[in-house]
Amino acid sequence: MTVRDALNSALDEEMSADPKVFLMGEEVGEYQGAYKISKGLLEKYGPERVLDTPITEAGFTGIGVGAAYYGLRPIVEFMTFNFSMQAIDHIINSAAKSNYMSAGQISVPIVFRGPNGAAAGVGAQHSQCYAAWYATCPGLKVLCPYSSEDARGLLKAAIRDPDPVVFLENELLYGESFPVSAESLDSSFCLPIGKAKIEREGKDVTITAFSKMVGYALKAAEILAKEGISAEVINLRSIRPLDRSTINASVRKTNRLITVEEGFPQHGVGAEICTSVIEESFGYLDAPVERIAGADVPMPYAANLERMAVPQVEDIVRAAKRACYRSVPLAAAA
Amino acid sequence: MGLPSMIKQSSCLSSLTHPQKPPFPARNAQNFRDPDANFRMTATLFSARRFKSVKAEKQLCPLDNVDHNQVLDLPGGKVVLTPEMRFISESPVERAQCYRVLDNDGQLIMCSNFKKVSEEIAVKMYTDMVTLQTMDAVFYEAQRQGRISFYATTIGEEAINIASAAALTTDDLVFPQYREPGVLLWRGFTLQEFANQCFGNKADYGKGRQMPIHYGSSKLNYFTVSATIATQLPHAVGAAYSLKMDRRNACVITYFGDGGSSEGDFHAALNFSAVMEVPVIFFCRNNGWAISTPTSDQFRSDGVVGRGRGYGVRSIRVDGNDALAIYSAVHAAREMAISECRPILIEALTYRVGHHSTSDDSTKYRPVDEIEWWRSARDPVARFRKWIESNGWWCSEAESELRNNVREQLLHAIQVAEKVEKPPLAELFMDVYDVPPSNLCEQEKLLGETVRRNPQYYPSDVSL
Numbered sequence: 001m002t003v004r005d006a007l008n009s010a011l012d013e014e015m016s017a018d019p020k021v022f023l024m025g026e027e028v029g030e031y032q033g034a035y036k037i038s039k040g041l042l043e044k045y046g047p048e049r050v051l052d053t054p055i056t057e058a059g060f061t062g063i064g065v066g067a068a069y070y071g072l073r074p075i076v077e078f079m080t081f082n083f084s085m086q087a088i089d090h091i092i093n094s095a096a097k098s099n100y101m102s103a104g105q106i107s108v109p110i111v112f113r114g115p116n117g118a119a120a121g122v123g124a125q126h127s128q129c130y131a132a133w134y135a136t137c138p139g140l141k142v143l144c145p146y147s148s149e150d151a152r153g154l155l156k157a158a159i160r161d162p163d164p165v166v167f168l169e170n171e172l173l174y175g176e177s178f179p180v181s182a183e184s185l186d187s188s189f190c191l192p193i194g195k196a197k198i199e200r201e202g203k204d205v206t207i208t209a210f211s212k213m214v215g216y217a218l219k220a221a222e223i224l225a226k227e228g229i230s231a232e233v234i235n236l237r238s239i240r241p242l243d244r245s246t247i248n249a250s251v252r253k254t255n256r257l258i259t260v261e262e263g264f265p266q267h268g269v270g271a272e273i274c275t276s277v278i279e280e281s282f283g284y285l286d287a288p289v290e291r292i293a294g295a296d297v298p299m300p301y302a303a304n305l306e307r308m309a310v311p312q313v314e315d316i317v318r319a320a321k322r323a324c325y326r327s328v329p330l331a332a333a334a
Numbered sequence: 335m336g337l338p339s340m341i342k343q344s345s346c347l348s349s350l351t352h353p354q355k356p357p358f359p360a361r362n363a364q365n366f367r368d369p370d371a372n373f374r375m376t377a378t379l380f381s382a383r384r385f386k387s388v389k390a391e392k393q394l395c396p397l398d399n400v401d402h403n404q405v406l407d408l409p410g411g412k413v414v415l416t417p418e419m420r421f422i423s424e425s426p427v428e429r430a431q432c433y434r435v436l437d438n439d440g441q442l443i444m445c446s447n448f449k450k451v452s453e454e455i456a457v458k459m460y461t462d463m464v465t466l467q468t469m470d471a472v473f474y475e476a477q478r479q480g481r482i483s484f485y486a487t488t489i490g491e492e493a494i495n496i497a498s499a500a501a502l503t504t505d506d507l508v509f510p511q512y513r514e515p516g517v518l519l520w521r522g523f524t525l526q527e528f529a530n531q532c533f534g535n536k537a538d539y540g541k542g543r544q545m546p547i548h549y550g551s552s553k554l555n556y557f558t559v560s561a562t563i564a565t566q567l568p569h570a571v572g573a574a575y576s577l578k579m580d581r582r583n584a585c586v587i588t589y590f591g592d593g594g595s596s597e598g599d600f601h602a603a604l605n606f607s608a609v610m611e612v613p614v615i616f617f618c619r620n621n622g623w624a625i626s627t628p629t630s631d632q633f634r635s636d637g638v639v640g641r642g643r644g645y646g647v648r649s650i651r652v653d654g655n656d657a658l659a660i661y662s663a664v665h666a667a668r669e670m671a672i673s674e675c676r677p678i679l680i681e682a683l684t685y686r687v688g689h690h691s692t693s694d695d696s697t698k699y700r701p702v703d704e705i706e707w708w709r710s711a712r713d714p715v716a717r718f719r720k721w722i723e724s725n726g727w728w729c730s731e732a733e734s735e736l737r738n739n740v741r742e743q744l745l746h747a748i749q750v751a752e753k754v755e756k757p758p759l760a761e762l763f764m765d766v767y768d769v770p771p772s773n774l775c776e777q778e779k780l781l782g783e784t785v786r787r788n789p790q791y792y793p794s795d796v797s798l
């Protein structure tokens with residue numbers, strides 16, 4: 001099952017289970033979504049529940065929040081999360097804070113979803129990861145699926161959740177196929193928010209990743225295995241709440257940590273994970289934590305530079321080897 | 335009571351009521367372009383210019399002769415009272431008309447009122463429209479062959495591109511959306527320069543940082559295309575404010591689509607431009623579609639021109655496939671924008687004949703017949719050709735020579751652009767800030783070392 005089909009089926013099942021759920025955004029109806037995630041939904045649920053909007057992100061996000069204030073369960077699609085910047089006031093100041101400010105009188109059961117992070121060859125204004133941005137904000141939950149099972153289970157959880165959820169997909173994963181269990185195909189299937197998944201067990205080094213980088217981490221782990229290093233790969237799934245206990249338990253076992261993300265390094269998800277490990281498991285660390293992130297520059301378009309600006313499998317492999325003292329640290333050699 | 339006397343009266347009223355109030359806080363004056371300028375002098379001139387403006391009073395016509403029992407006197411002006419409960423209709427009695435000079439056959443419509451165009455300018459306009467058409471065909475094909483990653487054509491909007499540019503000077507600043515490369519072409523951007531940008535090579539002025547078609551040229555006063563829809567509109571107003579402060583004999587033009595008019599930025603830009611009284615032309619290309627969204631799903635106003643009055647901005651609707659009408663309207667708009675220091679809104683009605691971009695197949699959401707009808711029966715280039723031919727300025731020999739020439743130049747340009755090296759590694763870290771900070775210098779050094787050490791993992795076309 002592809003990630004696209006997983007998302008589509010999750011939307012379909014949740015819309016059919018709850019008439020209050022509706023989808024809105026640019027191109028979601030007639031066009032079936034800029035990336036065809038909402039394929040067939042307009043036909044099935046009609047234009048009242050699959051709304052094509054004018055190009056006004058601030059408008060439809062605010063309208064979605066208002067609908068959530070008063071009984072509906074909107075799913076707002078951004079053509080890419082880059083354009084959610086037009087609407088971030090409604091996500092942060094309206095959606096994330098209303099339940100708190102009204103002392104629980106106004107809950108905001110809404111999902112903001114769409115592709116996030118770097119795609120390929122689309123330049124700075126279409127290629128940014130917003131995981132750290134939204135994850136810094138109390139009141140929001142932030143989910144980042146990797147596989148088809150993640151996509152189905154987490155999206156269903158997001159739609160059923162009483163709080164606002166930012167759901168960060170990845171354009172380059174939409175077409176990827178993953179095997180799925182029979183259990184995850186059941187319409188009652190749902191994954192817990194706030195739980196990471198150990199994608200691969202290992203004992204020498206822990207690698208944390210989310211979204212597309214989980215795939216890279218798994219590839220790196222395979223290469224490392226051939227060289228006798230056993231890497232444990234954690235798929236974070238949920239960036240907020242962050243599953244600190246799974247991460248710390250793993251580091252206490254492996255004594256080494258590599259964090260991987262495509263976003264910018266400063267104040268990123270890796271920085272938060274590193275702090276958590278230093279606070280809770282400092283004594284267990286046998287090597288400095290290595291943080292792998294995108295280059296600290298806006299994304300260039302030219303393919304050669306773009307490739308240099310995002311983490312690659314080899315970067316993870318080398319970092320893991322450094323952590324395991326199997327390669328001379330770069331700085332020392334320089 | 336005649337209009338001139340009303341103006342006089344209200345203008346002296348405004349200078350009486352605000353004798354001490356400068357038009358902007360003094361601290362802004364420190365940001366003037368020329369730091370040596372005498373502030374007092376500048377401020378006085380500027381405020382005089384501002385106070386001379388009577389637009390607010392003129393627009394909301396004062397009602398001095400009306401019995402004070404019949405008017406509501408508000409800070410914003412006087413409003414007539416009425417015992418009748420009458421809602422203002424959501425739509426005008428009559429839709430705004432569309433200004434046109436050339437009929438569908440390229441013949442001048444009798445008694446039409448337009449700006450004369452010389453043979454030289456007319457032929458350049460035509461040549462550039464054909465060049466734009468050909469560039470679209472060649473680059474589109476290059477994308478289909480996988481040589482560039484993305485492209486969007488301007489088909490159907492050649493007249494909008496070229497005729498609007500022709501009515502301006504290169505001193506006028508351009509804030510484009512993305513379907514206006516013809517403006518750059520008119521200003522002298524070469525085919526090689528277009529190709530370099532689309533191929534993101536070392537010679538691209540954007541150093542390969544932006545997707546294809548996100549052109550920019552500071553030399554030609556064309557601000558680099560921004561991918562976020564409508565953000566160029568408030569930017570244009572800000573730049574127009576700068577022109578106004580410098581008292582330059584120039585204006586700003588900003589282009590946007592029917593879709594772009596839905597963003598909040600459009601509304602803020604129109605409102606501010608009116609209140610700040612700045613020389614800006616808002617040029618809307620209403621081409622009927624925003625990707626798959628038809629205008630009926632975008633707005634329910636009388637198009638975009640209908641919004642002008644709501645913000646106190648003078649506006650006109652023109653036939654977007656009539657180069658002469660566009661040329662004349664932009665020419666007049668420029669005059670008014672600069673001499674009266676005011677915003678003008680132009681809505682050009684047209685049709686997006688091409689797909690939205692190379693990521694789109696528009697036959698999935700609109701009838702092929704409709705597209706074909708606009709492509710053939712409404713082609714703005716063919717219409718303009720008929721007009722210049724009827725003037726004896728063009729002939730079929732010139733036509734085939736031009737088309738062949740341009741095509742060859744373009745094929746050559748893309749071959750060259752393809753061979754030019756891609757930007758070197760150092761360009762990854764340049765221009766994030768004016769001066770690269772130490773952490774970026776370190777990153778560059780580390781990355782260079784890593785690539786040297788493990789060349790097998792990195793693209794071979796990155797020069798260190």
Ligand SMILES: Cc1ncc(C[n+]2csc(CCOP(=O)(O)OP(=O)(O)O)c2C)c(N)n1
Nearest residue numbers: 083513561562563591592593594623624625
């Ligand atoms: C803020 C923002 N939202 C959405 C998009 C995606 N998008 C790119 S072009 C486009 C349609 C624009 O239509 P219009 O303004 O009518 O211009 P046209 O393509 O017709 O020339 C959309 C929705 C974007 N680039 N930026």
Ligand SMILES: [Mg+2]
Nearest residue numbers: 591592623624
């Ligand atoms: Mg349009």
